[in-house]
Amino acid sequence: MKPIRLKISGLNSFTEEQVINFELLTEKGLFGIFGPTGSGKSTIIDAITLSMYGKIPRNSKDFINTDSLSTSVVYEFEIGVGTERRRYIVERNIKKDLKNGGYKTTLARLREITAEGEKVLAEKEREVHQKIVEIIGLTAEDFTRSVVLPQGKFSEFLKLSGRERRDMLERIFGLERYGNDLMEKVRKVKNEKALLLGMVNGELSHYEGVTEEALKEALAKLELLKEEEKNLSAEREELLKEREKLKEIWERQKELNQFLEKKRLLDEKASEIEVKRGKIEKARKALSVKPYIDSVEETEKKLLLNKKELEKHAKELEEVSAQLEKIEKDYEITFREKEEKIPLLIEKEERLKRAIQIRDEVQRLSEEREKLLTEYKNLESNIKRLEEEKEKLFLSIENLKKNIAEKEEKIVSIRISTEEKENVFKAFELEKEFERVKREREEKAHKIEEIEKLVEKQKGEHERIKVILAEKEEELQKEESSFNLLEVQKPLSSEELFNFQKELESKRLKLIEAQRNKELEEKLEKTLKEVLEEREKLVKELEKTEREYVEKGKALDALQKEIEEIVRKNMAGELAEGLEEGMPCPVCGSFHHINLAKKVDEKLIEEKKKLERDLRTEREILQEKLIMLKSQLSGFTAKEEISKAELEKAKENLRGIDLEILRKEIEEMEVKFKEEKEKLEDWAKEKEEKEKVLKRLKEEKGQLALEEARIKERLQKDLKLLEEYKLSFEGIEREYQSLLKELENWKEKLGYANFSEKVGEINQKEKLIEKLREEVESLKKNLEELNIKREKVLEDLNQLIVRKTQVVEVGKEKRSVLEKMQKELDSYSEGKDVKKYLEEVQKERAEILQRESFLKNRLEEERRKKQEIESKKVSTLENQILLTNMLKEQIEKLELSLSKEGFKTKEEALSFVISSEEMSEIEIEVKRFENEYTSLVANIERLEGFLKGRQIEEEHWNRLEERIRELEEILTGKRKEIGATEKAIHDMKENLKKVEELTKKKKELEHVIDMLEELDKLFQGNKFVDFIASKQLKYITFSASKRLKEISRGRYALEIDSENNFVMRDDFNGGVRRSVDTLSGGETFLTSLSLALALSSHIQLKGKAPLEFFFLDEGFGSLDSELLDVVMTSLERLKKDKMVVGIISHVEELKDRVPVKLIVTPPTVSGEGSKVRIEYT
Structure with a gap:
């Protein structure tokens, strides 16, 4: 893991956000974090651990800055090798829980930075923690014991007990795959094999009875079945031939009997067909009469309906006439009422509207009078308040004047003369300059000594690198010659x-x-x-x-x-x-x-x-x-x-081609191609190996040349720097002597031994005078403000008194107007509520108009309705006469048609009417009967001619069929039995093979399970993990001991005892071995540092990525200058192992030993938090 960037805000002494660019800080391989005690150096380690694991190593509960409500940490880092290298950003925001006390995580997020952009991997506190452990492969405790060593954690790994140390090594080196993981794998495989063995045994149980003897018995049975099947087939063939001879006679005989039966049935049906022929004739005549019957009946129905309609119109006309008369009377009454009342109601409505206007005006004036009364009361109250305020202001002004006079007198009493102040400050500046020059003189002398040592060391290193570079150049020339020779010997090219x-x-x-x-x-x-x-x-x-x-x-x-x-x-x-x-x-x-x-x-x-x-x-x-x-x-x-x-086309394509010659040509070419391909592959492989060697040698040569140039350049710079320092020291020495003499003269002249104390005394008096002057100025400002305020109060008081007089006059005037308007309002309202009275009048007028309009519309509607009914009645009467005449004509036509077709009444004709579908069905049935009968007679004659008296008994035919059927069933059974026996024989042969395979597989599985049982016993109790962990521990101890011997100049070595606990061997004291609990502070530091460096150099994060980063936060103060120099040299060498080392210390001597420094400035009294900046040595 390599740190890239860290952002901190609100954590311990950090308030504003500070950004630490680790890419700049780690570019030289070794860096330091420096600052005074309490500046916030260790907080940087806290921030890294907090961002990744959500907690800080020192288990402090008050880690959020006292001036902040929350803390925020954002940590960006890289991990992995080559194409597997990944970059991540983990961030957390933690807020104070003011309600319940304690803290609450408001944000926890882990992101991966990819070529496509950022991808969020986790967004919950627990998920982020789990993902970090998954990516890095270390818990928070492992991290603070082996990667980032904060205060109090440095020697923890050294003093861990055997079990705790084994668990830590198991996690760090991924040994869990040799412990529980490997045991689980063994048990899983054992269970799988046991399951397979069970399945094999189960399969074998299915093949019970599968033997060679059973197979022989089945083969004998098959032969017997085949012989029986052959005999039955011969008998069946004979019977089939006999059946074939008799078959046609039997079928024609059956066919003749069927036709005779059908003819008998048709003879029985002949009388029914004759009746249906007569029915069709009568139906045809009835159908010719039916249209006349339908016309008469339709007209009779229409006459009956028309009569009912006529009666209905007469009744409606009578009802409408009565209703019309009633409505005419109601309308006349309503019209008279409208003519009399409407004018009076309109006049009353106008008077009431005027009354509403007066009422609104009275209400408005009353509200204004109430406002004036309220204002009058407020004016009385404000005048009283301002009178009291005026008295208070007079008293405050007198007190301020007295206070100002007292402070001005005190300023005069403590003032120091300007001449004395100037002399003291000159001497103080000289004293500061002397101290600065003195420190610079000492630093330059120390630096000259350091540079001289460094120059000697670099000269030796430069000579050593030049020798190695010459050897590497010679090796490179040999390899290039060998490579050129290989290029000449190249076989066929790829093309x-x-x-x-x-x-x-x-x-x-x-x-x-x-x-x-x-x-x-x-x-x-x-x-x-x-x-x-x-x-x-x-x-x-x-x-x-x-x-x-x-x-x-x-x-x-x-x-x-x-x-x-x-x-x-x-x-x-x-x-x-x-x-x-x-x-x-x-x-x-x-x-x-x-x-x-x-x-x-x-x-x-x-x-x-x-x-x-x-x-x-x-x-x-x-x-x-x-x-x-x-x-x-x-x-x-x-x-x-x-x-x-x-x-012809196929022959043309083959013309001129000999297949055998072509095959031989191809075989020869394939052999040649394979040989040439193998030669080219071998040559390419050898070339690739030589290219790798050449590349490696060129890189090594380049690195050596670069290192030689770097050392040479550094040596030249250091020589030049040494010369500059020596010249600078001569100048500073002269300046030091001059300042010392001048300072002694000032002390004798002014009589002060310490000018800084005198300056402090003057500064305190000046601050007090300044404070008194500021207070006087403030009091004068207050006095001026009080005078202005007093004038304002007097002015406001006069304005209020004038306004009070105006309010009284306006109030009297409004009361007079109100009394006059109230009298007018009472005369209009007649003692009622004006608004409601107006609504009643408006409602009455609207109801009269609405009623008159409604009755008028009803009257017109009833008159129109009466006219419509009268028209309908006349039309219906005319239709009655027309239908009566039509009916008479239709009856005459009907009687004529009935007589023509031979029917006495229309009912008789209707009794013979049938539907066209039924008539068609009867006609088809009659026709079908005639055709079927003719066909039957012809077929009977045809079959009788064919048979010519020949006949087969049914019993004989049935016996023949039954025997054939029996033989076929027996044969089918026999063939099925033969097929089943053949299949059983085939299956038995296959099963015999499977039994042989399963028996072999069973023996193999039993052997594997026995071996897995032995492995399971071996892995129980993590014995294998203990073995590997002890091996790893010995390897780490050997590496740590080697580094400890180097640091301690051969005195100390680190070993492990029989219980796998650490012991230190003192080779300068007869090789005596001591427990790590008895070590002094310096010894503990050296041993823990060696062990931590050895452990870190062997850690592979997640078993893949090497550890690239090591942080140390304590211990350097316990070392003397000589030992400190040895330790720092050892840390500087880690750069060659591609390990970045960071140290945190307040030891000044370390500053010049690290190439890059992160300076942490402590928080200030003004509230600014810790600040960081990068400096180069």
């Missing part, structure tokens, strides 16, 4: 290899295409042969059908001629039957009729016509078949042409 591959792919495609064409050629030749064979069959079928069609045509022509001859003879016979002796023949005219023609039997004609129809049907079927066969032949011809064309 040449790609072109070769393209050529190979082209040949592969050519081979595939040729193979496809070969397969297509063989397929098309086969298809063409099949098409030709089918076409030949179709041609033969077509020729046969054409012959049959011609023969049927000839037969039809002969039959038609025969029918024509029979019909002609039949017509001659019918004509001969009608001839009478002595009457002329209509054909030849002869009167004597000899050798008369005889009629032909109708049955013969019908048979011939039926035969003609059958021939026509057969010929049409043959014609359709011809069309279909010609269409099929056309299709086969087209198919033949297409197949020939495709076959």
